[in-house]
Amino acid sequence: xxxxxxxxxxxxxxxxxxxxxxxxxxxxxxxxxxxxxxxxxxxxxxxxxxxxxxxxxxxxxxxxxxxxxxxxxxxxxxxxxxxxxxxxxxxxxxxxxxxxxxxxxxxxxxxxxxxxxxxxxxxxxxxxxxxxxxxxxxxxxxxxxxxxxxxxxxxxxxxxxxxxxxxxxxxxxxxxxxxxxxxxxxxxxxxxxxxxxxxxxxxxxxxxxxxxxxxxxxxxxxxxxxxxxxxxxxxxxxxxxxxxxxxxxxxxxxxxxxxxxxxxxxxxxxxxxxxxxxxxxxxxxxxxxxxxxxxxxxxxxxxxxxxxxxxxxxxxxxxxxxxxxxxxxxxxxxxxxxxxxxxxxxxxxxxxxxxxxxxxxxxxxxxxxxxxx
Numbered sequence: 083x084x085x086x087x088x089x090x091x092x093x094x095x096x097x098x099x100x101x102x103x104x105x106x107x108x109x110x111x112x113x114x115x116x117x118x119x120x121x122x123x124x125x126x127x128x129x130x131x132x133x134x135x136x137x138x139x140x141x142x143x144x145x146x147x148x149x150x151x152x153x154x155x156x157x158x159x160x161x162x163x164x165x166x167x168x169x170x171x172x173x174x175x176x177x178x179x180x181x182x183x184x185x186x187x188x189x190x191x192x193x194x195x196x197x198x199x200x201x202x203x204x205x206x207x208x209x210x211x212x213x214x215x216x217x218x219x220x221x222x223x224x225x226x227x228x229x230x231x232x233x234x235x236x237x238x239x240x241x242x243x244x245x246x247x248x249x250x251x252x253x254x255x256x257x258x259x260x261x262x263x264x265x266x267x268x269x270x271x272x273x274x275x276x277x278x279x280x281x282x283x284x285x286x287x288x289x290x291x292x293x294x295x296x297x298x299x300x301x302x303x304x305x306x307x308x309x310x311x312x313x314x315x316x317x318x319x320x321x322x323x324x325x326x327x328x329x330x331x332x333x334x335x336x337x338x339x340x341x342x343x344x345x346x347x348x349x350x351x352x353x354x355x356x357x358x359x360x361x362x363x364x365x366x367x368x369x370x371x372x373x374x375x376x377x378x379x380x381x382x383x384x385x386x387x388x389x390x391x392x393x394x395x396x397x398x399x400x401x402x403x404x405x406x407x408x409x410x411x412x413x414x415x416x417x418x419x420x421x422x423x424x425x426x427x428x429x430x431x432x433x434x435x436x437x438x439x440x441x442x443x444x445x446x447x448x449x450x451x452x453x454x455x
Contacts, residue, residue, distance in 0.1 A: 086110045087204035089250060092194055093117055093152065095140030097272050098209030101261045102252040103148055104268060106207060109252075114201060115152040117141045120161040120189065121284050133285060140272050147270065157193050164188040165282070170296045176353040177435035178322045180237075182405075185282035187240040195248055205250050210234045213254035213444075214246050221382040222246035224446040229257035236405040239439045239449040240379050290320045302356035304333070307349070307367050312336045315358050321348050324368070324431030327360060338362070347430070369428035373403075373438055375421040375450035383447065392416055400441045401425065403432055403452065409441065421450070 089106055093099045093115035106113050117138050138154065145152035165184045172179040194206045211227030211234045222243055227233040241249070253261060265273035278285060284292075297319050304313035304327070313335045315321065325348045327333045335346050349367035350359040361367040380388055391397055392414055401412040401423055411426040423438060432452060439449035 085112045088112045088114070088202065089205045089207050090114050090116050090194060090198040090201055090203040091207040092190065092209070093141045093144060094209065094278070095137035095144070095272065095275075096209065096278060097261055097265045097270065097275055098211075098253055098277075100140075100144045100209075100270050100272060101256075101264050102207060102209040103144060103150060104264065105252040106250070107148060107150070111205075111250075113148070113150045114203065115141065115145045115150050116194065116197060117152060117154045118190070118194070119154055119156045120158055120185075122158060123284070140275070143271055147268075155193070155197055157189055160193060161185070161189050166284075170293070172435055173293055173319045174297055176318055176351050178433045179435045180437050181284075182237045182282040183240060183437055186237055191241060191245050191249070195245065198248070205248050207250040207252055209253055210238065210251050211254060212238055212251045212446075214249060214251060217382065219382075223382050225254075225444045226441070226446065227251075227253075228255050231406060232258050233406055235441075235446045236402060236407075236437065236439050239381070239437065239446055241381065243382065246381070293317075293320055300356060302358065304335070304358045304360050306338065307359065307361050307365060312338065312346075312360065318351050318353060318356055318358055321351070321358060323348050323351065323433040327358075335360070368430045370430075370432040371425050371428040373423045373425070373432060374453040374455065375423055375438060376453045378421055378448065378450040380448040381446060389416065389421075399423075399447065400443075401438055401449075402441075403429070403436060403438050412440070414440065 086109060089111045091099065091103050091106060091113055093103055103113055103115060119134050122132050122134060142152055165181050165188060168184065169179050169181045190208065198206045211229055211232040213225040213227060215223045215225055217223055224235055224238060224241060224246060226235045262273055281287065297317065299316045302315050302318055303311050304315050306312045313333055315333060321327065327346050327348060328335050338344055344362040346360045346362055347368050348358055349361040397414045399412050399414055400409045402409050413424045415422050434452055434454055436452050437449050438452050440447045
């Protein structure tokens with residue numbers, strides 16, 4: 083079989099990228115596996131070994147089984163400088179960032195593509211649940227993965243035409259069940275390995291403890307919507323709008339009338355006064371329908387043309403504020419030179435710094451950063 087081209091595949095040690103490697107080989111690509119070492123601080127609680135070393139062993143086993151070469155790319159310094167340090171800075175400002183998006187936008191794709199060029203590879207590939215299609219205008223579109231429960235287009239909305247032109251998502255048409263079936267049939271040692279959770283490359287951590295490594299506690303008041311003090315927090319930076327607070331979460335809340343205890347959520351944060359305003363479940367302060375979008379990015383559309391199309395009338399789209407979150411019917415418009423997305427219904431958990439990603443059916447149009455002002 084004639085080679086379809088040379089591909090540098092990000093092989094993490096997980097089942098998704100392992101099956102991606104297998105599929106690329108079967109499709110006739112020459113595959114080089116690249117294990118990316120980006121973080122050394124997460125360790126196995128039992129052995130004390132760095133988590134990345136354990137993951138790399140899985141990647142090496144898969145590469146050996148598929149008879150493909152594997153290299154290790156050390157991007158730890160870049161990851162710390164471009165993802166982790168800015169993440170801490172944003173938390174210090176009371177903003178809740180999305181490091182997984184920064185990780186893809188600033189580390190995974192640009193550095194993998196750069197490494198691919200050095201190795202004279204034609205493409206890069208990853209185990210993301212997403213799809214790339216070429217339209218009639220010869221532009222590349224990003225579409226949600228076939229498995230909606232695993233779709234990762236939310237984390238990829240900042241990819242450019244140049245990125246998509248050189249990228250392959252081999253598992254975008256498959257669901258997780260099928261991926262595991264393939265891996266089991268091929269006797270991959272990671273066929274039943276749990277998927278990664280938590281922060282990109284860092285993994286599952288207690289976020290508050292993680293932040294406390296760089297951000298010192300600073301006590302402040304928790305007020306109810308009426309302005310009465312109902313508790314005390316240990317640092318406004320550690321809490322996200324929409325997050326539940328109370329005794330189970332390390333904060334004592336004064337009882338507010340009635341016999342049944344209320345569920346309290348962070349509704350607003352005042353960084354200057356170091357105050358958290360909390361509201362009970364169902365309160366209007368927890369709900370938001372109108373979102374200001376900053377740092378707007380479009381994948382395959384011209385920004386000027388897109389803005390022109392919404393200047394005189396609202397453009398109907400769907401949007402989501404978290405990965406595999408509800409796809410909400412929305413309108414996008416311009417108000418006083420600000421880009422506004424108005425949701426069809428008010429929702430909870432809308433937090434400044436997080437991403438809002440917009441869709442036309444399965445196509446990912448782009449997105450931006452949520453702001454309240």
